[in-house]
Amino acid sequence: MTQSGRHAQTVIKNANIITIDPRTPKASSLAISDGKFIAIGDNTACDSLIGPDTEVLNLSGKTVLPGFIDAHIHVLNSGIRHVMAADCDLPNIPLIQQALRDRIKETLPGGWIQGFKFDDTKTQEKRFLFKSDLDAVTTEYPIMVAHRAGHIYYLNSTALAAANFDDNTPDPPGGRLGRDPDTGGLNGVVYERAIEPIRFGLIPPETPDIRQKGLITICKMLNQVGLTSVHDARVIQTEFDAYQNGLDNAELTLRVYALMYHPHFEALKNAGIKTGFGNEFLRIGGIKMIADGAIAARTAYISEPYIGSDCDHGILAMTQEEIETNVINMHNAGFQVCIHANGDLTIDMVLDSYMKAQKLNPRTDTRHRIEHCSLVNPDILRKMRESNTIATPFCTYVYHHGEKMPFFGEERLKWMFAQKSFLDYGITSTGATDYPPGPFEPLLGIQSCVTRTDSNGKTWGVEQQISVDEALKIYTLNGAYASFEENIKGSITEGKLADLVILSDDPRTVDPNTIKDIPVERTILGGNTVFEK
Known part of the structure; x- marks a missing residue:
């Protein structure tokens, strides 16, 4: 179906369009104008909307889907961590310690050294970080490393002292302080809500x-x-x-x-x-x-x-x-x-x-x-x-x-x-x-x-x-x-926001164990390309 009397900003042709709209589940062409889909249909359905300034994308059978939506993801906080924290997704603890040491020169006096994405089960040692591991990096600065799950944290002695945590501190409501099984002393592991006074009280806010x-x-x-x-x-x-x-x-x-x-x-x-x-x-x-x-x-x-x-x-x-x-x-x-x-x-x-x-x-x-x-x-x-x-x-x-x-x-x-x-x-x-x-x-x-x-x-x-x-x-x-x-979004439907992704292959026809390997060719948001391979 097309709209007469106007030209499209973009027309996509010769595509394998999976609309996620049960009324028109498949299409070969679509047209975009003013950030929205204005036509979807067979390979000639949008031809009348092509004008002298229309961008025409001939996809030669590549697959088009509505833009993907992640309904639970930590977006900006993750971006901030990628800028100012050590990425601890590394295969062993010595490499993690070095990544944390590399942050020392970037840390201002009074600041904290932070790490994220540590995962005990993916290290060679197959164990948590303890305060002794982090004290070996530095005791001049407090250190806080987040488990990849985000619900367990690892502190050095300096960070424990800043939080007024000692061997006599009881477990706070909704949280737990890790302890050495032999001595009962704090081992630097902090669980759940026990970290809140540090995350939301002691660590300086990002600029x-x-x-x-x-x-x-x-x-x-x-x-x-x-x-x-x-x-x-x-x-x-x-x-x-x-x-x-x-x-x-x-x-x-x-x-x-x-x-x-x-x-x-x-x-x-x-x-x-x-x-x-x-x-x-x-x-x-x-x-x-x-x-x-x-x-x-x-x-x-x-x-x-x-x-x-x-x-x-x-x-x-x-x-x-x-x-x-x-x-x-x-x-x-x-x-x-x-x-x-x-x-x-x-x-x-x-x-x-x-x-x-x-x-x-x-x-x-x-x-x-x-x-x-x-x-x-x-x-x-x-x-x-x-x-x-x-x-x-x-x-x-x-x-x-x-x-x-x-x-x-x-x-x-x-x-x-x-x-x-x-x-x-x-x-x-x-x-x-x-x-x-x-x-x-x-x-x-x-x-x-x-x-x-x-x-x-x-x-x-x-x-x-x-x-x-x-x-x-x-x-x-x-x-x-x-x-x-x-x-307004979630399917390729006339009148909805023109958010889409172009894939080099069809997830429905490849070996299911290779879906993750399909290249993303282009991502379009409101009719504008925000990524192109």
Whole structure:
């Protein structure tokens, strides 16, 4: 179908267009004008819209999809870390120590040396970092290294002293201080909410220049893999300011749905702002809270102990009363609520709170979310369907974190990252990676959902395999639904925002174990190319 009387800015022809629109699932050409799709059809459908200034792209059979949407990813914070912290995704502890030493010359007096993306299971030593490891780097500066999962941190002696943590300090609510099993003294490992006084009190805030560089860095990284929209999974005030500045300066090349960190809830409510405020580039999303630990860190709060333990059920970061009180207040204020809950025990607590809030104050179309929603069961699935709760499960975890799956066991994996169960129960689930904890590449996430096979060829939870078409919808239209934006993006449909990705091959026809290797040729945002190979 075409529109007469106007010429298009761009026409794509001879393409394998997968629209994710059930009314017109396939097409060969499309036209773009004023940042939106204005025509989609067979190979001649858009010819009348070609004018002297129209850019015509002859794709020779390459595949076109709506721009990918990652519905749970730490965007700006990751970009900032790439600019000012040591990347500790390295094969052994000596290399990690050297990466941290390299940051000393970049650190001002009074500053902290930081590292991120450390993963104990991917090092040769297969162990945590301890304060002795970090003291060997320096005791002149405090050091804080984040586990790739983001829920465990490692401090040197100087950082422990700055936080007033000593051997007699009790575990704080919602957190834990790691201790030497022989002496009982602090070993430098800090779990969950115990790190909050340091992260949000002691570490100096980044400069506006670093935040700007971080934004440019992460936008480039994500555009290169076909991402056009992201749900930033924990946004604080300074980061939202950076997004606004990036938008004003034409440096923001992603559409951002900002899940605001819960301490900002009262200020937003008092300002009369709620979920949905903003525009097609930058929008206030839900309020983000964290109720338990992490899968990659093996601290998710689960009903049965982790494999190899008789008593380790993980960490509960919020009590039932805390969850319920906050949910009711946020629900009543008109917000979408987005709670990180990995373990089945925690998920059930969150669902009970969502259902109680809705019973006390019925609202239409709340679309409350469970971030990660990793371990489910039939009762949880029924509650999610009844309450119209959205799931944002990890999509790249099975592939990337295969070495951690034995901690959960074969039986439990049948109910983890449960995309097939969500589909079967009529629950909306999305594509999500949680980067840094999981790799951010959408094609890797799609492959992992389809094959449930890790990087060593081991399959986990084959019961949760889904088709490529289902995975493509999860990474596009479902992501738009999770931000109340399915009417403006998520499919190649006339009138929607012209966000798309061009791939060199069709994910539906290649060997499923090679989907991650398909090159991204071009990423287009609102009709403008933001990445070209």
